[in-house]
Amino acid sequence: MEYFRVEGGRPLEGTVRVQGAKNSALPLLAATLLARGETVLRNCPELTDVAAALDILACLGCRAGREGDTVRVDTSTLSGCVIPDGLMGRMRASVLFLGALLARIGEAHTGWPGGCALGARPIDLHLGAFRTLGALVLDRGSLLSCESAGLRGRMLCLPFPSVGATENAMLCACGARGVTVIRNAAREPEIVDLQNFLRSMGAEVHGAGSGRILIRGGKPLHPTDYTVMPDRIAAATFLCAVASAGGEGELTGVCSRDLIPVLASLETAGCAISKEADRLVIRVKRPLRGIGRLTTGPWPAFPTDAQPLLAAALAGGEGTTEIVETVFERRFRYAGGLRAMGADLRVAGDTAYLSGRPLRGAEVKAADLRGGAALTIAALGAEGESRIGGLDHIDRGYRGLEKDLSALGASIRRIRSTSGTKSSDT
Numbered sequence: 001m002e003y004f005r006v007e008g009g010r011p012l013e014g015t016v017r018v019q020g021a022k023n024s025a026l027p028l029l030a031a032t033l034l035a036r037g038e039t040v041l042r043n044c045p046e047l048t049d050v051a052a053a054l055d056i057l058a059c060l061g062c063r064a065g066r067e068g069d070t071v072r073v074d075t076s077t078l079s080g081c082v083i084p085d086g087l088m089g090r091m092r093a094s095v096l097f098l099g100a101l102l103a104r105i106g107e108a109h110t111g112w113p114g115g116c117a118l119g120a121r122p123i124d125l126h127l128g129a130f131r132t133l134g135a136l137v138l139d140r141g142s143l144l145s146c147e148s149a150g151l152r153g154r155m156l157c158l159p160f161p162s163v164g165a166t167e168n169a170m171l172c173a174c175g176a177r178g179v180t181v182i183r184n185a186a187r188e189p190e191i192v193d194l195q196n197f198l199r200s201m202g203a204e205v206h207g208a209g210s211g212r213i214l215i216r217g218g219k220p221l222h223p224t225d226y227t228v229m230p231d232r233i234a235a236a237t238f239l240c241a242v243a244s245a246g247g248e249g250e251l252t253g254v255c256s257r258d259l260i261p262v263l264a265s266l267e268t269a270g271c272a273i274s275k276e277a278d279r280l281v282i283r284v285k286r287p288l289r290g291i292g293r294l295t296t297g298p299w300p301a302f303p304t305d306a307q308p309l310l311a312a313a314l315a316g317g318e319g320t321t322e323i324v325e326t327v328f329e330r331r332f333r334y335a336g337g338l339r340a341m342g343a344d345l346r347v348a349g350d351t352a353y354l355s356g357r358p359l360r361g362a363e364v365k366a367a368d369l370r371g372g373a374a375l376t377i378a379a380l381g382a383e384g385e386s387r388i389g390g391l392d393h394i395d396r397g398y399r400g401l402e403k404d405l406s407a408l409g410a411s412i413r414r415i416r417s418t419s420g421t422k423s424s425d426t
């Protein structure tokens with residue numbers, strides 16, 4: 001059993017280099033299957049979700065290994081098309097291996113993907129895209145079988161700009177002969193990174209970052225050497241940590257453009273931020289101001305993954321904020337933990353009503369990845385000691401959150417306890 005011990009209420013001062021993006025590394029690892037040979041992925045963060053992706057590749061017969069932040073995947077020994085339930089259930093993004101396997105060998109069999117319990121997370125849009133491109137998809141309850149005797153490029157219109165379904169459609173379309181056009185595609189920065197990666201493998205892909213992506217598929221692709229984009233949600237985590245505790249923090253290795261909606265909200269809350277293309281400095285004099293109304297949504301709206309992080313920083317400030325969550329049903333599971341720290345936070349349906357006031361340390365438990373990061377952020381701004389359990393959730397997306405926050409000057413330690421921690425119900 002592990003937990004973070006945080007001594008809060010002290011301003012931060014320090015510098016952190018932001019990790020590579022989890023949400024880009026995972027689709028890129030799936031995409032390595034599209035070419036035969038060894039692909040090198042640099043700036044690939046050491047996270048439990050990335051380890052799960054490497055385990056899937058190994059289970060399919062590929063050779064996958066890591067040296068520091070560099071991962072090598074040799075797909076020339078690819079020999080399987082079955083992803084066992086146990087591996088599939090470890091994370092949501094495992095579903096991306098289906099599109100890549102269909103494209104490379106025309107077959108994939110598996111159970112249902114896992115991931116954070118953020119509400120119903122169907123994969124109907126993914127499966128619909130495979131079917132449109134000519135795959136036979138059989139859903140036998142807990143078993144999924146996808147097969148194709150020859151994928152064909154088609155016009156695909158997504159009813160919602162799902163990030164994962166767009167990525168899966170792009171991967172699958174690389175193996176479909178002719179032109180595929182994805183309409184109402186997700187426009188998140190990670191989609192652009194996937195396009196850049198696919199192009200570096202020789203694929204013809206255009207339009208990522210807009211709602212219309214065109215792929216001319218069916219060409220053989222080659223392995224590549226590629227650097228994963230910076231993690232915008234990890235960057236948002238560090239910005240919100242400084243916003244919560246006050247002080248000054250420098251973030252290097254970021255892509256500031258990818259953080260525009262988050263930076264705008266932090267500035268509205270009273271943070272001063274100097275911006276360069278790959279470096280940010282945030283200066284914060286507490287208390288933060290409430291920001292009125294914030295609505296999450298697909299890019300370029302405010303990212304749902306950063307919503308808990310900002311809420312945690314604002315909880316210890318002044319004034320009111322209304323947060324409307326439009327992407328996931330159960331994104332406020334951190335609310336109980338914040339309330340245990342004294343936050344004035346009420347959730348009704350898809351909206352959270354927050355009224356800032358000083359927080360105090362408490363013993364809480366992460367219920368999901370970003371919710372756990374949010375509780376840690378709140379703890380940094382709360383007077384006294386906090387203990388945050390449920391670190392297995394947090395480790396899915398951060399390569400040692402406590403180390404990066406320590407680099408920013410936070411007083412935080414990972415404690416390994418043999419007896420376990422008591423935790424409040426979040």
Ligand code: UD1
Nearest residue numbers: 023093120121122123124125126162163164165305327328
């Ligand atoms: C990705 C990110 C996640 C982020 C989310 C939204 C990764 C590994 N994860 O998740 O961190 O919070 O984008 O920015 O990149 N939906 C359906 N049917 C589908 C697919 C999605 O109804 O087939 C719904 C989902 O239930 C959800 C919404 O669409 O309500 C958004 O999901 P989606 O954009 O697909 O998110 P993910 O790709 O799962």
